[in-house]
Amino acid sequence: MFWPFHKSRYSDGEIDLVEMYKIKGDELNDYIPSVYYEIYLKENNKRIGKCDLRIGMDHKLYYAGNIGYSVSKPYRGNHYAYKACKILFELAKDKYKMDEIIITCNPDNIASKKTCERLDGEFVELVDVPLGHWLRNQGDYQKCIYRFKL
Numbered sequence: 001m002f003w004p005f006h007k008s009r010y011s012d013g014e015i016d017l018v019e020m021y022k023i024k025g026d027e028l029n030d031y032i033p034s035v036y037y038e039i040y041l042k043e044n045n046k047r048i049g050k051c052d053l054r055i056g057m058d059h060k061l062y063y064a065g066n067i068g069y070s071v072s073k074p075y076r077g078n079h080y081a082y083k084a085c086k087i088l089f090e091l092a093k094d095k096y097k098m099d100e101i102i103i104t105c106n107p108d109n110i111a112s113k114k115t116c117e118r119l120d121g122e123f124v125e126l127v128d129v130p131l132g133h134w135l136r137n138q139g140d141y142q143k144c145i146y147r148f149k150l
Contacts, residue, residue: 010091015083016040017051025056032056035091039071039084048075051084055096063129063143065104066092069115081115089119093150101150104143113144121146 008019017037025031032054039049049071054061067088069081085103092098103119105112107126116123124145129136135143 010037010087011042012083012087014042015048015080015087016042016045017084017087020050032058032061037084037088039069039080041075048072048080049084051081051088053088053092053096055092055098057100057102060133062102062145063104063127063133063135065145066098066101067103076111079115079118081112082118085115085119089148089150099150101148103146103148105146106140107142107144116144116146119146119148121148 010017010019017039020036020038022036023034025033033056034052034054036052037050038047039051040047049069051067051069054064054066054068057066067085069084071078071080089101092101102124103112103116103121105116107113124147126142126144128142129140
């Protein structure tokens with residue numbers, strides 16, 4: 001596939017994460033730098049989802065987590081979010097010198113809870129999202145918090 005400019009690509013042999021863009025930490029995103037990726041099947045270069053890595057930690061990010069992911073409906077149930085997270089763990093550790101990751105999910109999101117458990121995350125707590133937090137403003141009232149040592 002031809003890319004109009006170089007995009008970093010990271011693979012586990014089955015999926016590729018293609019770096020789409022980076023956001024520097026500034027006032028608009030609470031000074032948290034982030035890197036956004038698209039997830040592709042390696043065998044046919046089919047886009048199957050997206051994920052992001054938020055670098056750093058603060059009181060607001062604790063509720064949102066360092067990693068977000070979404071897998072397109074036809075590709076769910078194949079552990080692609082798990083595989084993407086494994087790649088992101090390596091990037092977080094090796095490239096961004098992080099030693100811990102937080103992933104959060106809504107209590108009713110069974111698939112994400114299973115992904116966090118499959119990743120051997122430590123369940124930390126079920127928390128209420130504080131009033132005024134951007135997650136609460138979009139309708140998320142509670143989060144399950146999982147911690148991962150890298």
